[in-house]
Amino acid sequence: MAKTVNQQLIADRLQISRATVSRCFTNHPGINPETRGKVFRLAAALGYTHMETRTGKGRQRSAESRFGILICTDVDDYLNTDYQSPGENLIAGVSDYAQLNDVTLEIHYTDPCHSSLTDSSYAKVDALSQRSWDGALLVYPFPKTIVDELNLLIPVVSLVEQYSGTPVNCVDVDHHRGISAIIGHLSQHAHQRIGFLTHDYGVDAHWALRRHSAYVEEMTRLGLVIDPANVLNVRPSERYSVADTYARALERTRYGVTAWVCAADHQAYGLISYFNEHGIKTPADVSVTGFDGIEPPDGSPQLTTVSIPYYEIGQIGCRRLQDLASKRFGSAQHTMLDCALREGTTVGPVV
Helix, strand or coil: CCCCCCHHHHHHHHCCCHHHHHHHHCCCCCCCHHHHHHHHHHHHHHCCCCCCCECCCCCECCCCEEEEEEEECCHHHHCCCCCCCHHHHHHHHHHHHHHHCCEEEEEEEECCCCCCCCCHHHHCCHHHHCCCCCEEEEECCCCHHHHHHHHHHCCEEEECCCCCCCCCEEEEECHHHHHHHHHHHHHHCCCCCEEEECCCCCCCCHHHHHHHHHHHHHHHHCCCCCCHHHEECCCCCCCCCHHHHHHHHHHHHHCCCCEEEECCHHHHHHHHHHHHHCCCCCCCCCEEECCECCCCCCCCCCCEEEECCHHHHHHHHHHHHHHHHHCCCCCCCEEEECCEEECCCCCCCCC
């Protein structure tokens, strides 16, 4: 028999007290934002969406705004604990802003395969059909058709994802600056044969394409040769499973690639593990970098990566959405935040 989804179940799953869970949903100011992010994330996955706003003294009052957070991903993948979730840090920033500005939040997961608001993962969100949200924050890449439909329905702000040809507000990181720092760091270690890889996510991951374009720009600027065979999962005609992507990277490494720029940290950690299983050591045999700044999984090295200020992106995105809720129309804004190279132990000199 299925368990009733309530605050106690959430508390048990996260091994925290029910009182802590309750304070998350009432936006109590004493709750750590990371804890609130974990609670909201699990609650949405379990279908628990009771998120009301109260004062610090526990007296209920009406919220000025009611926002939805839509997360386009497979729920099991999103709740995978193998890697730290960037989305969790985004939600922590959003929830902290909401707590200080009397904003009610409601979080829902949507299926990446669904391309219309009439599809089941959107149709089940009553607030969309009733137009009771003042706006929506988008986390992870969405099909363009969904973004277009939402943008006509309510104010929308996308977090860490830009959509070509769609005038949607976005808060993002400066991908070019981050990749430039990565390529420059590898070049300082005498790397010239540098590959780039990403994963196939089932939808167009514009963030990965922007990081690839930055890779092309910086390699070209430094006079380094770009071999198309060393670029994996970018071209629409060449999409591989994760296992096939890593296998091809292994083949290209044995052919002479000395460093890999991965579009995201979880890709890099997976690649390092795959290389290790096949006798290729990082960084002795090949250097590997990422992009995100998540904490390394247990037993993994500290990755050389770019740290993204996800918490700040969540806060700024929520503030922008609140501005749009009061003034809907006007030019869409793209806010770009800086990012910083974080040196780890996965880059070494060319042997």
